[in-house]
Amino acid sequence: MAKVIELDNLQIRLGGRVILDRLAGTLSGKCIGLLGPNGSGKSTLINTLLGFYRPDAGSVRIFGKDVQGHLRELRAQIGYMPESDAFIADMTGVHFVRYMAEISGLPPGEAMERAHEAFFYVGLGEARYRKLGTYSLGMKQLAKLAQAIVHGPRLLLLDEPTNGLDPEARQRMLHLVQEIRDTGEVSVLISSHLLRDVEECCDEVIILKEGRIAALSNLEEERKANLKFLELDVTQGNGFMESVRALGCECASFGTGTLKIVLPDNIDLRQLYRLAAEHSVQIRRMNYRRDSLEDIFLKAMAAGAAPAATPPPPPPPRSAHGSL
Amino acid sequence: MAVYKRTYKAYRGPLTPAWSRFTVLSRYGFSTLFESRFFTAFVVLCMVPFLVCTVFIYFVHSATAQAILNLRFGNNIVNSGWFLGFLGVEAWLGFIVAAWAGPGMVSKDFANQSVQLYLSRPLSRAEYLLGKVSVLGSLLSGTTWIPALILFGLQAELEGHGWGWNNLWLAGAIVVAGLLWIALISLLSMALSVWVKWRIAATALMIGTFFLLPGFGAVVSAVMRTRWGNLLNFPYLITLVWAHLFRLSPRHIHVVGDHVPLWAAWAVLLAVCGFCIWILNRKLKAREAVRG
Numbered sequence: 001m002a003k004v005i006e007l008d009n010l011q012i013r014l015g016g017r018v019i020l021d022r023l024a025g026t027l028s029g030k031c032i033g034l035l036g037p038n039g040s041g042k043s044t045l046i047n048t049l050l051g052f053y054r055p056d057a058g059s060v061r062i063f064g065k066d067v068q069g070h071l072r073e074l075r076a077q078i079g080y081m082p083e084s085d086a087f088i089a090d091m092t093g094v095h096f097v098r099y100m101a102e103i104s105g106l107p108p109g110e111a112m113e114r115a116h117e118a119f120f121y122v123g124l125g126e127a128r129y130r131k132l133g134t135y136s137l138g139m140k141q142l143a144k145l146a147q148a149i150v151h152g153p154r155l156l157l158l159d160e161p162t163n164g165l166d167p168e169a170r171q172r173m174l175h176l177v178q179e180i181r182d183t184g185e186v187s188v189l190i191s192s193h194l195l196r197d198v199e200e201c202c203d204e205v206i207i208l209k210e211g212r213i214a215a216l217s218n219l220e221e222e223r224k225a226n227l228k229f230l231e232l233d234v235t236q237g238n239g240f241m242e243s244v245r246a247l248g249c250e251c252a253s254f255g256t257g258t259l260k261i262v263l264p265d266n267i268d269l270r271q272l273y274r275l276a277a278e279h280s281v282q283i284r285r286m287n288y289r290r291d292s293l294e295d296i297f298l299k300a301m302a303a304g305a306a307p308a309a310t311p312p313p314p315p316p317p318r319s320a321h322g323s324l
Numbered sequence: 325m326a327v328y329k330r331t332y333k334a335y336r337g338p339l340t341p342a343w344s345r346f347t348v349l350s351r352y353g354f355s356t357l358f359e360s361r362f363f364t365a366f367v368v369l370c371m372v373p374f375l376v377c378t379v380f381i382y383f384v385h386s387a388t389a390q391a392i393l394n395l396r397f398g399n400n401i402v403n404s405g406w407f408l409g410f411l412g413v414e415a416w417l418g419f420i421v422a423a424w425a426g427p428g429m430v431s432k433d434f435a436n437q438s439v440q441l442y443l444s445r446p447l448s449r450a451e452y453l454l455g456k457v458s459v460l461g462s463l464l465s466g467t468t469w470i471p472a473l474i475l476f477g478l479q480a481e482l483e484g485h486g487w488g489w490n491n492l493w494l495a496g497a498i499v500v501a502g503l504l505w506i507a508l509i510s511l512l513s514m515a516l517s518v519w520v521k522w523r524i525a526a527t528a529l530m531i532g533t534f535f536l537l538p539g540f541g542a543v544v545s546a547v548m549r550t551r552w553g554n555l556l557n558f559p560y561l562i563t564l565v566w567a568h569l570f571r572l573s574p575r576h577i578h579v580v581g582d583h584v585p586l587w588a589a590w591a592v593l594l595a596v597c598g599f600c601i602w603i604l605n606r607k608l609k610a611r612e613a614v615r616g
Binding site for chain 1: 331332333334335336337338339340342345348349352432433436437438440441442443444445446447448609610611
């Protein structure tokens with residue numbers, strides 16, 4: 001896979017404080033999720049990718065080119081959707097998007113055509129001649145997406161794209177992002193607080209904590225590598241876990257009656273029921289699960305940031321599920 | 325719009341030259357300004373003194389027209405003082421144009437946080453500023469030194485006898501005086517807009533700088549019995565510099581106390597321009613870092 005973003009010991013200091021602390025890693029997913037709690041440095045990283053902040057140490061490359069050295073060239077290939085409201089209130093939607101397209105270098109005729117197409121694409125076709133100041137929050141988010149894609153960028157930076165959207169509008173926004181991603185012509189980086197958004201769209205995730213990389217993981221590989229496991233809610237039963245282990249399963253208890261069991265291929269589910277009956281254990285709930293992004297995120301937060309100047313940690317091993 | 329086009333597709337068409345991107349801002353700036361009928365009417369009004377002066381020069385050189393109107397103009401009436409007077413009237417009209425147009429162009433971008441959208445595209449901060457200032461520069465040039473130069477050319481043509489050649493310095497003075505005024509009020513307008521980020525406040529500050537600050541300067545001069553309070557009087561300073569450029573004595577310029585030295589006037593005007601550039605450099609950013 002082609003490298004999209006390369007971080008090489010990137011350090012950013014603002015106001016005397018280290019905001020990004022020697023970030024290192026390579027991101028090559030078609031859709032990259034940028035996660036982290038408030039103040040972890042997500043927006044600073046996006047601003048650095050846009051060249052708004054100059055690194056104090058290290059460098060950042062996009063498509064193999066140093067951002068500071070190829071600023072104009074790279075900005076022409078980037079579409080940016082900011083988190084905050086950013087528009088010109090007394091311009092009509094299509095006029096505004098055309099304006100942005102022309103600044104990106106499209107000739108006036110093409111810019112107008114693309115502005116109309118972008119508006120129809122995001123679903124605001126009928127509202128394109130209304131002034132932006134009259135748009136609802138959801139419409140403003142879509143208008144921001146339209147201006148970000150109008151010039152056909154290779155990299156789309158979306159800062160909290162679903163912020164403030166109702167469930168229907170959120171689904172629509174995520175659907176658009178997935179559709180853009182699936183064209184294969186655009187790499188997308190989404191910064192979000194919402195793990196579900198990232199999980200739905202992204203194939204790679206970078207988790208920041210206190211300005212450092214807490215986890216950098218390829219979700220696609222995680223999904224392939226993670227064994228499906230059984231999660232059982234049971235009443236306490238002496239000897240049940242030992243019997244399950246004796247069958248050849250890996251088993252862990254979480255103390256509240258929840259068991260996680262990895263079943264080898266040769267073990268039939270009915271054998272578990274039989275053991276439960278033998279030990280007078282009631283199975284009250286049983287479902288198959290895989291490690292979710294939430295698990296990865298919580299583990300990253302619990303483990304803390306990777307030590308400085310060391311490469312980011314590999315994806316957590318399977319044995320990290322509880323005490324498995 | 326065709327349904328088949330309602331899908332995302334990359335753009336692979338032609339691009340405009342990188343150097344010309346700032347002209348997009350100028351074009352949109354002009355179009356936004358001239359959407360206002362009042363503004364358009366005012367810009368037309370700014371042409372009235374030029375038309376009057378054109379007719380005047382014609383009358384000065386037409387014995388027939390003078391005979392019909394029973395008027396008699398003296399010799400050498402169209403001189404450097406006459407041009408300075410014309411430039412002075414046009415400069416104040418230009419000030420109103422700048423106070424009206426300048427703050428609206430920049431403060432809106434800041435109020436709507438759209439600067440980050442401009443600067444996330446292949447457009448530098450200098451180009452952004454150039455795009456905005458070029459609107460003011462063109463409007464003010466069109467009301468100050470360009471009509472003055474046209475009048476100079478008309479006068480040279482009608483006067484003949486090498487008048488134009490002998491007074492070529494006057495053309496230079498017109499251009500330098502006009503550009504100095506344009507630089508001062510354009511930069512001041514932009515810097516105040518970027519600083520306060522609110523159109524009404526920026527316009528009020530600009531008017532205050534040119535009308536209230538001189539009053540404060542006069543009070544300082546009168547109370548402290550000094551002439552240096554006049555350094556706060558920008559209209560006076562610019563008139564002093566213009567008088568020098570037009571080779572006129574500053575005696576007729578009304579001021580409290582004595583005149584300040586010419587070098588001081590130049591120094592203050594250039595310092596104000598430099599300070600405005602410093603403010604623009606500090607404040608015109610896609611993101612403001614919060615200093616902890």
